[in-house]
Amino acid sequence: MTFTIACLLTLISVDPLQRFEATQPHMGTSFAISLYAPDRATADKCFAAAFNCVAELNRIMSDYDPESEVSRLSSSSPHATPVQVSDDLFKVLWQAHRLSVETEGAFDVTVGPLTKLWRRARRRKQLPDATRLAKARASVGYKLLKLGPDDQTAQLVRAGMRLDLGGIAKGHAVDEAMAAIRTFGVTQVLVNAGGDIVIGDAPPGELGWKIGVAALQPDEPPSQVLTLVDCSVATSGDAWQYVELGGKRYSHILDPRTGLGLTRRSSVTIIAPSGLLADSLASAVSVLGPERGIELLDKSPTISGVMIVKAGAETLTHTSSEFPSVD
CATH class of the missing domain: 3.10.520.10 (ApbE-like domains)
Known part of the structure; x- marks a missing residue:
């Protein structure tokens, strides 16, 4: 009986998981994280790891930052030879390429020249003129982006090309944020980046x-x-x-x-x-x-x-x- 009571007392004394939340602005939107952790210290470690990860990915993939890896890759086009890129950038470009092939160009991260033109149009409240549109379209096409999976390289083969990862980068970022959190043994997590969401295990009792x-x-x-x-x-x-x-x-x-x-x-x-x-x-x-x-x-x-x-x-x-x- 003593053993049974001791076990029961041990079970009762275990602190239940608590819900913690944190939000930070990244990639032009709010990254909101909800998670269940044993204590505030563990939760804070999870938040720091996740947000640091997202900030680093933004430094790689933002086309608003002229010093980002993707911006430097775009500004150096056309490339006479393939350019080695980071693990994260290649992973995103490879998924983009696969989807571009499958959709026959309905998804295409080389759309950057058009993105730039339409951002200007929205600011000026004026449709892009036909000449500018034709010039931008001449630098767009997923077949103009050559990828080397063996040596992890990318090559933009036409002048004026510009990559825009706006339709895929946040998805990769929430994946990596979740992976960072899970290194602390926390699995009951939801990460939401303005509608791009990754979901872990169910909350307690749900x-x-x-x-x-x-x-x-x-x-x-x-x-x-x-x-x-x-x-x-x-x-x-x-x-x-x-x-x-x-x-x-x-x-x-x-x-x-x-x-x-x-x-x-x-x-x-x-x-x-x-x-x-x-x-x-x-x-x-x-x-x-x-x-x-x-x-x-x-x-x-x-x-x-x-x-x-x-x-x-x-x-x-x-x-x-x-x-x-x-x-």
């Missing part, structure tokens, strides 16, 4: 984390609420970032094949094994549209998604075959 699927309008409640564990979620759409020019609404999401901002009102949410994959697919499906986009998602049993589209007065919802049922 089946999973509650994730809202974004509606078409920013002031509307989530169209669905899902309970998820051990996966990544990314949302892409024009609810917040768009410009109205010449009586037409243009999304910040560009179609690399036409050089124009999307005019289709949509919100895409993807569930995938990694943030890297979810983020890039959300951008790709936005460009492909509901028919080809859902067809792409249905090729893999580990990937699912939903695309909400404004069609005249109607709002249509298109889901892939593996998308989870609503709570």
Whole structure:
């Protein structure tokens, strides 16, 4: 009996996991982390490791920073010979290349010249003129980016090329933030970078984390609420970032094949094994549209998604075959 009581007292004295939260601005958005840890000291170590990791990735992948690795790679184009790049940059470029091939250029990180042109258009509230648009398009094309997987190199083969990792970098960043946190033995975690989310084990006593699927309008409640564990979620759409020019609404999401901002009102949410994959697919499906986009998602049993589209007065919802049922 004494042994039994001693064991019981030991179990009772164990401190339960506590919820901790922290937020920092990185990559043009807020990185918010929620986690369950045994104490504040452990939580603070997790937060520091995760945010330091994200800051370092921003120094590699930001096209706003002229000294970042990706900016230096772009500014030195065209390259006569391949250029060796960091592990993180190559991983992102390789995933981008695979998706570019699969979507026939609907996803393309060489879209940088067009991104720069449309940022200028949004500032000036004026459509890019045809001459500038044609010049920018001449420097865009995923086939112009040569990658060497054996020696981890990248080569931009045409003058004026510029990489833009805005549709994939945050996905990689949330993956790496989660990995940094897990080195401390903390696994009940959610990292959210402005809609790019990576999810760990379920919170104590719960089946999973509650994730809202974004509606078409920013002031509307989530169209669905899902309970998820051990996966990544990314949302892409024009609810917040768009410009109205010449009586037409243009999304910040560009179609690399036409050089124009999307005019289709949509919100895409993807569930995938990694943030890297979810983020890039959300951008790709936005460009492909509901028919080809859902067809792409249905090729893999580990990937699912939903695309909400404004069609005249109607709002249509298109889901892939593996998308989870609503709570």
